[in-house]
Amino acid sequence: MARSLRPARADDLGLRRALSDRLLPLLVAAMTFLAALALAGAMAAAGLAEHWRTGAASMLTVQVPMPEAPAVGGTRAEVVTHALGDTLGIATFRRLSAAEIATLLKPWLGEDPGHLSLPLPAMFEVRLSGDPFDATGAAARLARAAPGTLVERNGAWLTRLADLVRSLRACAALALLVVAFVASAVVAVATRAGLAARRDAIEIVHGLGATDGMIASQFAERVMMLAVAGALLGVLLVLPVLLGLASLAAPFATADAQPLQPAQLLRALPPMLWAELVSLPLVAALIGWATAQATVRGWLGRLP
Amino acid sequence: MVRLESVGLRYGGPGGAEVLHDLNFAMAEGGFRWLLGPSGAGKTSLLRLLTLAVRPTSGRLQLLGAAVERASRAELPLLRRRIGMVFQDFRLLPHLSAFDNVALPLRLAGRPEGQVRADVAEMLRWVTLTRRAEALPAELSGGEQQRVAIARAVIGRPALLLADEPTGNLDDTQAERLMQLLRELNRLGTSVVVATHSTALVARYPGRALVLAEGRLVHDGASDDVPRAEEAT
Known part of the structure; x- marks a missing residue:
């Protein structure tokens, strides 16, 4: 009875086949890749601008005719x-x-x-x-x-740099919003495809007394797992790119203007960016879970 | 237990076809009813009403102590768990084994897994499918699928058991065993409604019968008194 000895929260709706582990993770990986690039770009630009800003702010030029x-x-x-x-x-x-x-x-x-x-x-x-x-x-x-005698501070540059930092952050936030929206839409479409593929099974378990929450949870857990897998893949793919960019950008951010040695690469990314990279799978999980829940509950609302 | 007062059912909104008209009948706890009538008379629609697959579009439906037309969506799953249904087309989940199909109602009700396994094993033994417990529905014959569907319908000891042509895919021996089971459940207090076209089956097990014609209830009384013209054809 090997097939019968399965956990109580097993795949009653057959979602392992209805929600394939191929397309959705790949799409989420792509979204994660873009989100990581947006985050890293904003952070790097803000860091460089801050570096230049502090440099400019600490300098004066004095002219003596x-x-x-x-x-x-x-x-x-x-x-x-x-x-x-x-x-x-x-x-x-x-x-x-x-x-x-x-x-x-x-x-x-x-x-x-x-x-x-x-x-x-x-x-x-x-x-x-x-x-x-x-x-x-x-x-x-x-x-x-x-x-x-004239004393010249770099005030105009400071204002422009502050504007640049604000603009970059706004662009990054906008890019992240777009990525989150697209990721949510992708999850919703995949969930709807799963609902269509398992319509009969859903109606059967609904008729046997499954609540909306039970059915939605099965979808949400499956989608969440796929989203996390995709996000982890996206982070793994974007990491070499970010380390390469960090290596290229390092001379602009340090006084000695030397490229990074391989052993220094992992430390080239700021701790905040590491934290954000770690949080991306969690955010993907949340988006996947919430979108699947909302999509399935909305669909179930048509049943009595 | 079951009470219908002027119940109507219309599919497809206010302009849709009305498939049930002004139904009135009551069945006490532990009652038994044959549900008879020609194809298209509304038997399946009435069973869908009683399994809470649809709600009445008019009238009042009292089911297991609840007013269905007023019940919230959150109340209905608990009611459905007290209703067993044997479908004509079995409606088994194709990706689950016979064992897991039978176990489904118990798992949805949150029963402990140990109890689920014991109850399902006992039920499969009763329908003589112990050796086929691991088989998927596609690997079972029509009669075996029907027995799995029956086992799934009764394993939760429902207060109301509905069956739509339950003997249609069974041989005489299995049909006899099923009728014995339905009578036993009925004797133990389960209310039973069996829709059938089989006049021979009704003749062999006489009881009260509801006869539908064109969505209207035309007879509610002893099956022996059903006019020949109104019987299933």
């Missing part, structure tokens, strides 16, 4: 140098060399700006320490020491 002209206590460049050294919130600063300024101006002034006899300003690259910094007060103090 006519740097060699006299001022009180030395040349204008010298008094600005003293003033920067006395300003709270500045970690380091340095004056760009003539060669560095020439390189910066090369697109506009050609190879040798010196032959034009233009009065080039002194340029200071200032890195902030992260402590509170009074930019307005510092600019005023520098202007008093050497009138005409």
